[in-house]
Amino acid sequence: MRVPALRVLFLRALIWPMASIMLHASVAAAAPDLAITIHEVAPGVFVHLGRQLALDAPGHDDIANIGFILGQRCVAVIDTGGSMRIGRALHAAIRRRTGLPICYVINTHVHVDHVLGNAAFRQERPKFVGHSGLDAAMARSREFFLQHYAGDLDQPPSATQIIAPDTPVEQTLELDLGGRHLQLRAWPLAHTDCDLTVFDDASRTLWTGDLLFRDRLPAVDGSASGWLTVIDQLARLQVVRAVPGHGPLSTDLPSALDPERRYLRALIDGVRDELAQGSSMQHAIAHVATAEMPNWLLWDSTHARNVARVYEQMEWQ
Amino acid sequence: MHAPTTARHSPRWRAAALSLLAVGFCGSSFAVSDGQTPSSGAWEYLQKQFYPDRSIGVLDDSYMSLTAPANTPDPAATPLTLHFGDAAVGHIKQIRVIIDNNPSPLAATFDVAGGARVAEIGMRVRIDRFTSVRAIAETSDGKFEMRSAWVNASGGCSAPPGPMSAGSLGDIRFRPSPDSRSMLISIRHPNNSGFQIDPRSGEPIPSHYVSHIRFSADGRTLLEADTGISLSENPTLRIASDQPLPAPIVVDIVDSKDAHFNASWRGALAESAASSTGSGAGGSR
Numbered sequence: 001m002r003v004p005a006l007r008v009l010f011l012r013a014l015i016w017p018m019a020s021i022m023l024h025a026s027v028a029a030a031a032p033d034l035a036i037t038i039h040e041v042a043p044g045v046f047v048h049l050g051r052q053l054a055l056d057a058p059g060h061d062d063i064a065n066i067g068f069i070l071g072q073r074c075v076a077v078i079d080t081g082g083s084m085r086i087g088r089a090l091h092a093a094i095r096r097r098t099g100l101p102i103c104y105v106i107n108t109h110v111h112v113d114h115v116l117g118n119a120a121f122r123q124e125r126p127k128f129v130g131h132s133g134l135d136a137a138m139a140r141s142r143e144f145f146l147q148h149y150a151g152d153l154d155q156p157p158s159a160t161q162i163i164a165p166d167t168p169v170e171q172t173l174e175l176d177l178g179g180r181h182l183q184l185r186a187w188p189l190a191h192t193d194c195d196l197t198v199f200d201d202a203s204r205t206l207w208t209g210d211l212l213f214r215d216r217l218p219a220v221d222g223s224a225s226g227w228l229t230v231i232d233q234l235a236r237l238q239v240v241r242a243v244p245g246h247g248p249l250s251t252d253l254p255s256a257l258d259p260e261r262r263y264l265r266a267l268i269d270g271v272r273d274e275l276a277q278g279s280s281m282q283h284a285i286a287h288v289a290t291a292e293m294p295n296w297l298l299w300d301s302t303h304a305r306n307v308a309r310v311y312e313q314m315e316w317q
Numbered sequence: 318m319h320a321p322t323t324a325r326h327s328p329r330w331r332a333a334a335l336s337l338l339a340v341g342f343c344g345s346s347f348a349v350s351d352g353q354t355p356s357s358g359a360w361e362y363l364q365k366q367f368y369p370d371r372s373i374g375v376l377d378d379s380y381m382s383l384t385a386p387a388n389t390p391d392p393a394a395t396p397l398t399l400h401f402g403d404a405a406v407g408h409i410k411q412i413r414v415i416i417d418n419n420p421s422p423l424a425a426t427f428d429v430a431g432g433a434r435v436a437e438i439g440m441r442v443r444i445d446r447f448t449s450v451r452a453i454a455e456t457s458d459g460k461f462e463m464r465s466a467w468v469n470a471s472g473g474c475s476a477p478p479g480p481m482s483a484g485s486l487g488d489i490r491f492r493p494s495p496d497s498r499s500m501l502i503s504i505r506h507p508n509n510s511g512f513q514i515d516p517r518s519g520e521p522i523p524s525h526y527v528s529h530i531r532f533s534a535d536g537r538t539l540l541e542a543d544t545g546i547s548l549s550e551n552p553t554l555r556i557a558s559d560q561p562l563p564a565p566i567v568v569d570i571v572d573s574k575d576a577h578f579n580a581s582w583r584g585a586l587a588e589s590a591a592s593s594t595g596s597g598a599g600g601s602r
Contacts, residue, residue: 139517147472277492281394304390309391312391316490
């Protein structure tokens with residue numbers, strides 16, 4: 001089931017939740033438990049668009065954009081979804097298209113919606129690839145995942161299902177899939193402390209991970225100011241299309257980064273003003289960047305946390 | 318729904334149901350206490366210990382209020398604000414802040430100097446799991462008032478230290494409001510709860526926390542606080558009055574290893590003169 005790129009372009013123009021419903025209405029019924037919709041957005045570049053749901057909503061395991069890139073020699077998976085269920089569905093989607101080995105499973109960062117499907121690929125014996133900070137970030141998160149996302153693992157849930165990278169990326173790494181190369185780049189503290197982007201040279205497609213949120217409110221788990229620096233660097237890259245961590249694809253990366261840049265700037269400026277006035281965190285949460293609210297989905301579940309985090313960090317700047 | 322002074326929290330049953338899902342990626346609505354959050358074994362025990370045979374008033378928000386987020390933005394640093402109305406300012410003797418379901422429920426005891434015009438006390442606390450948070454004030458004429466709020470959270474006491482936990486132990490920052498009626502104090506201290514695990518080594522991190530804070534203005538002690546492991550990493554204290562706080566403001570801190578830190582703020586004109594000193598005991602500095 002290949003969807004022409006033109007149709008993706010069309011879908012992108014729709015309000016996202018509506019598009020999400022439409023996509024999921026067209027889910028194929030081939031796999032035994034779950035089939036996910038995959039778009040071939042460029043030759044050999046396959047994306048499943050996650051749904052814009054809260055992290056505690058039913059369906060929360062399917063909120064991240066995940067996918068794979070097909071070379072002549074082997075396949076690279078980029079993020080595996082928020083459950084074994086989604087990981088297996090992605091695996092099944094790959095196997096419907098190719099029998100080539102899966103040589104790499106790349107995680108763009110530590111968040112649960114991007115990594116919890118890793119174990120669904122273990123039997124393929126891939127290299128698990130991530131930012132050099134991902135291993136430590138996984139170690140910090142493992143207990144949290146087990147406590148709060150146990151239902152998204154195979155039963156009984158166990159720490160061994162949460163797979164950390166065996167191939168760390170310090171700065172850059174090139175992966176050869178046969179006939180195409182992926183350029184991996186590790187970034188300094190931004191969305192998280194382990195953000196990694198993947199650039200496919202054949203299609204000039206950049207997978208941003210959660211360094212780019214579209215429509216869904218960005219979550220600051222690293223540093224808002226660090227993230228702004230990275231955004232400026234991303235905006236200068238020459239790419240044909242970007243696959244964000246959440247939200248629709250873009251063929252204009254600099255413009256796609258603008259809303260996120262504006263929100264993060266409002267967060268930082270607002271918190272700085274609050275601190276200069278000696279205001280409490282509660283006051284900051286109630287007043288900082290609230291004009292941004294109409295521009296984003298899932299505001300209530302994330303904005304207060306962003307303000308709190310930026311406030312705690314800027315207290316010591 | 319973001320206004321702390323107007324929002325009311327949802328019915329208890331709904332709060333309890335949501336709390337099963339709330340893990341820190343939560344909403345931002347704030348609740349003002351209504352004196353009706355659930356009681357608990359911890360509170361019943363502490364009530365017998367601290368307030369035997371006392372009648373505790375719970376109704377009048379204009380006298381005193383406790384504001385806490387219904388869903389905390391950060392279980393390890395949940396902001397709480399105690400506000401005292403006109404009738405209460407200058408007549409509060411002591412306030413205890415109790416977090417029922419925390420491993421160490423008594424978060425802080427504030428002793429207010431006689432007649433000190435404290436109108437607001439703000440702090441950040443760890444919330445280990447969904448809980449009633451309560452503030453009990455003793456007035457100078459021997460009455461007791463309690464306000465409580467329900468907070469959804471989990472894991473605040475065991476959350477690993479933040480990446481910002483490095484830095485200079487005992488650093489203190491002052492942030493006055495433009496009208497000088499409030500002062501936000503930020504204290505650089507890990508405030509390790511004893512329930513945290515070092516994610517690298519897997520070993521428990523021993524407790525190490527700010528145990529006492531004295532806040533003085535112009536040579537007069539306004540309040541002293543006995544604090545514990547429920548205060549967040551890098552504790553903050555925000556004191557507001559109904560009149561300008563006279564400089565110099567001096568903060569004296571003692572921690573659980575008996576290290577002493579102090580800092581002073583000498584007023585807006587002499588802001589650059591703010592100084593901070595520390596004297597470590599037990600090699601804690």
